[in-house]
Amino acid sequence: MSAGRLRTIGLGSLLLVGCAATPAYRPTPLNGTPASSAVSPSATPRLRPRSATAPTAPASTNVAAADDGRAFGPGVMGRPDHEGFDAVGTVATAITVAMLVPLTFADDLETRENTGDVLQILLPTLALTGTLVEGDREGSVQFTKSFLTSWATTYALKYSVEKWRPSGANTQSFPSGHTMGAFAGASFIQQRYGNRFGIPAYLAAVFTGVSRVDSQNHFMDDVVAGASISMLSTWYWVTPISDTTRIDPVMTEEGGVGIGISVSNETAHTIRDHHHQDPDDFEKRFRFEWSFGAAYQSENVVQSPRGTGDPIDLSEFKDTAETMTTSQLVFEYYPAPRHEFDFRFSPFEVRDTGTLAQPASFAGSTFPANQTLGSSYQYYDSRFWYRYDLLEHSRWTAKLGLALAIVDLNVAITDGTQTAEVGETVVLPALHGHLGYWFTPRLRLFTETDVSSFEGDDLVDGTLMLRYDMSRQWDIGLGYRYVHREIDVDQLTNRLDQSRGLLSIGHSF
Structure with missing residues (x-):
């Protein structure tokens, strides 16, 4: 499995997480009790009799209905203009894929980079x-707050972390602003x-991230x-547009009964309820976590080929930085009580320079002693996990x-x-424990x-984490991760000891 395919796994998981994270619209039926998204007509509360006092929905569009006792279920609303992945969505996706897939695998790196430059402006x-265009004033406010939060966080980290770009152009690699x-x-x-x-x-966003890695502007963890x-x-600032829509019974001028559809523009009220009060019927099915921190290698010995190449400790190549900032993502799925499926994408890359005390052979090439060498890991x-x-x-x-x-591993020395460059992909089954x-x-x-x-391949990967739940949907954590890994295949052996500090932010939905 190539690094390109591993990039697809990692960034493709972000697409799946993003699409899974939109909460389903669950309107409140007329009796005020929570309802599922699909309710049978027999179970749906009926409209009040004509003599009852019906609430009036402000700024509503009334749809007349005959008073024949027919039930109106919550399924009549949702996001009728936006919700489903219908023919329009299929065509839009097909056009996007047709445009971006050839660029992704094309040899013209400059075109891919330029396309990413355009998309990072075009999408927002x-x-x-x-x-x-939609007349969605509340959406405009929410997008502005979300974008400014992302922008401020990204550039605060850029100028505090000061991580070198892969190209060595400057120290603004982490995080990726284009992505x-x-x-x-x-x-x-x-x-x-x-x-x-x-x-x-x-x-299109995933393509932008891949283009930043391929163009040597960012490491994969910067893009993550x-x-x-x-x-x-x-997820913090933005609510689905249907969350501001409600249905109420109303009286028509002719004395009939109808339904009132109202769309609220009370931005502050909606955001306050969305962020500081958990939904009464919230049940965690998924959780996304992003964590980042400094990583330190105490040992990183590579040898190629096994047995005939000379061991080279890349942890001694630290002319640029002894520690580096990295990040990872975790996606958790809870299909039933006590059962859990998880996925973690944890990329780590470092490029640095150093010298050898004596000549060494790596991947069929011999490198001299006391001369500055470049390394890429x-x-x-x-x-x-299950x-x-x-x-x-x-x-x-x-x-x-x-x-x-x-595990996809690629090492190069120049x-x-x-x-000299060599790469291997290793699949390791493991036992997992949590306490x-x-x-x-x-x-x-x-x-x-x-x-x-x-x-012949060994792995010990342990994490210690202190986590605080700010609400039922948001949590933060502080922790430490230690990794000891030995890979032993014909063309490459690698013994790595690494420590990481972790600051995590999690969102459940």
Whole structure:
């Protein structure tokens, strides 16, 4: 599996998460009790008799209905103009794919980079313009707040982290501003108006992120950071347009009974309710987490080929930086009580320079001692889990499960006149364990570990995390992750010891 395909897995997961994160519209039926999105006519509350006092919906559009006792279910509303992925969405997606797929695999790197430059401006522009065309004043306000939050967070990190770009041009690599802009537009379009145009917008945003990696402007973890910042900002500020729509029974001028459809523009009230009060019927099915922090390598020894090449410790190549900032994303799915499926994409890349104390052979090339060499180390870890919760309704949490790690590793060394490069993809099954304790209903400490030893490849990956639930939908965490990994295949061996500090932000939906 190539690094390009691993990039597709990682960034493609953001598209799936973004489309899954739009909450289904669940209008309140006429008796005020929560309703599911599909209610049978027999179970739907009927309109009040003509003699009853019917509430008047402000700024409503009345639709007359005969007083024949017919039921009006919550299914009559939703997002009729935006909700489904219908023929319009299919055509829009097909056009997007037809335009971007040839560019993705084309050799013309400059064209791909220029296209990404355009999309990072075009997508947020389309998002804001769409609110104006729709007359969606509330959407305009929400997009502005979401975009400004993403922009401020991204550039605050850029100028505080000061991570070198892969090209060495400057120290503004983390996070990716282009990816932030593209995902700010795409995530707003999808969250506010649904999948019809949200899916093609996300496809264009993913292309933008890939173009930033291919053009040597960013590492993959920079792109993950930019995309995650925008998606989290959108989920915080933006509500689906149907959340501001309600249905009420009304009396017509002729004395008949009708339904009133009202659209509220009370922006401040809607945002306040959306962010500071959990829905009464909220049930967590999914969770997205983005975490970032400094990473330090205590050992990173590579050898190619196995047995005949010379061991080279890339952790000694640290002329530029001894530590580097990296990030990862996690997506969790809870299909049933006590059962959990998770995915984590954790890319790590470092490029630096250093010298060898003595000549060394790597991938068929011999590099001299006491001469400045350049190194490139690229490690993409895509991890899948199934976990079973052993303890329900307890202060203690204990989970056991299985993990599958797909590791794509690429190493290159150059002295300016010759370059030696080798890459391998390794699949590692692993055992997973989780143990935690709730100090309060909101604060918990837990540790998680993956352990594997399979055909000469070893893995010990442990995390210690303190997490605080700000609400039922939002959490923050502070933690530490340690990774020991040994890969032993014919063309490449690698022994890595790495430590990471983690600051995490999670959103459940």
